[in-house]
Amino acid sequence: MTRFHSFCLFAAVLLVLACGPVRAADFRSVGSASVVLYDAPSSKSGKRHVAPPGMPVEILARYGAWVKVRDIDGDMAWTEAKGLSARRTVVVRAVQARVRAAADDTAAILMTADKGVLLELVDPQAGDWVRVRHQDGIGGFVRAVEVWGI
Structure with a gap:
């Protein structure tokens, strides 16, 4: 060497x-x-x-x-x-993530976010669902497995 x-x-x-x-x-x-x-x-x-x-x-x-x-x-x-x-964001890693009105698969779908879309992480306490907000102001819950950054 x-x-x-x-x-x-x-x-x-x-x-x-x-x-x-x-x-x-x-x-x-x-x-x-x-x-x-x-x-x-x-x-x-x-x-x-x-x-x-x-x-x-x-x-x-x-x-x-x-x-x-x-x-x-x-x-x-x-x-x-x-x-x-320190402001937190997540990126959608699923083909389409459904942002729902509540942390429940039966809750109303407020929007769908395509793969690669950035969402603001409203509540960093992650469980099976995380609370997010789109830049257009639409906020709701998405399954944690569908996003990256938590």
């Missing part, structure tokens, strides 16, 4: 040790402005893509002012924590 490879391995181990564990299922949403997602916790590292406002992400680790996040597809990247918001 060359000196360079030894140094890289040592640096990687230090980074892993420095990243404290975060409680399971710690979700945030991208704030009002888009954020850049990077390969490493540095704006000098490779840019992966730009995350749009409102996109939910799961925080996996923290390193100073940076957080390692996972998106709905399971892709992981780093971004600055200041670009995330």
Whole structure:
């Protein structure tokens, strides 16, 4: 193993040790402005893509002012924590999610949301159902298994 490879391995181990564990299922949403997602916790590292406002992400680790996040597809990247918001959103992962008037399969359907639609999470206490609101103002309940971000 060359000196360079030894140094890289040592640096990687230090980074892993420095990243404290975060409680399971710690979700945030991208704030009002888009954020850049990077390969490493540095704006000098490779840019992966730009995350749009409102996109939910799961925080996996923290390193100073940076957080390692996972998106709905399971892709992981780093971004600055200041670009995330405590306002919670979820994204529909079912082909169509039915937003109902009550947390019951027999309740009236207020709207259907297609796969990929962002919904505001009104009540973060998740059970089998979660309370959500669409950007048009329609609010109701959707099955938790039909959305991602809780």
